[in-house]
Amino acid sequence: NAGVTQTPKFRVLKTGQSMTLLCAQDMNHEYMYWYRQDPGMGLRLIHYSVGEGTTAKGEVPDGYNVSRLKKQNFLLGLESAAPSQTSVYFCASSGTVDSFRYEQYFGPGTRLTVT
């Protein structure tokens, strides 16, 4: 039982390049989330999903896209990376159909630097 995994762990991009971050969970959770965390700031929600095939915008969605084609996977895409997207990205998941438990479980994070 791996919980939540993320790939890659580290990445350096040049401005304008694109990339996809992959998140996978094996807890059969309905909800999945992408956050970014910057120094001195709390976690900020980028996008989230309430189930397979659904996505929704969070607090800071601009410059990012997401997809959830399979229940266990949630992908975060950067189409044209900018230095302002240098951050640590965390994926999280929560909740099953038969519970109202809201605690979220996080992956180990992806450290992204855009030069």
Next chain:
Amino acid sequence: RKEVEQDPGPFNVPEGATVAFNCTYSNSASQSFFWYRQDCRKEPKLLMSVYSSGNEDGRFTAQLNRASQYISLLIRDSKLSDSATYLCVVNNGMDSSYKLIFGSGTRLLVRP
């Protein structure tokens, strides 16, 4: 006003000390409350949920005051390994209760 407010610290305490963290939240509709722990360069991890009647887990005690919209975490007999950032977390409480709102965290340093 931030939705979840915490003193950023750092709290610098000797081993064996008792330390208390406080947090206030603005959304009176929030129903679920948590403390998370985040080590340097690591992901946040659930420390404990916070229940209305208060709850204890070993050296950790969490309390909730709904009337004042205030949450606390008490750590007794601090260990070096308790050094971390502690995040106060509440749920959205509206029609998207699954969304959590994270405080910016309080940093704890436990010294020998």
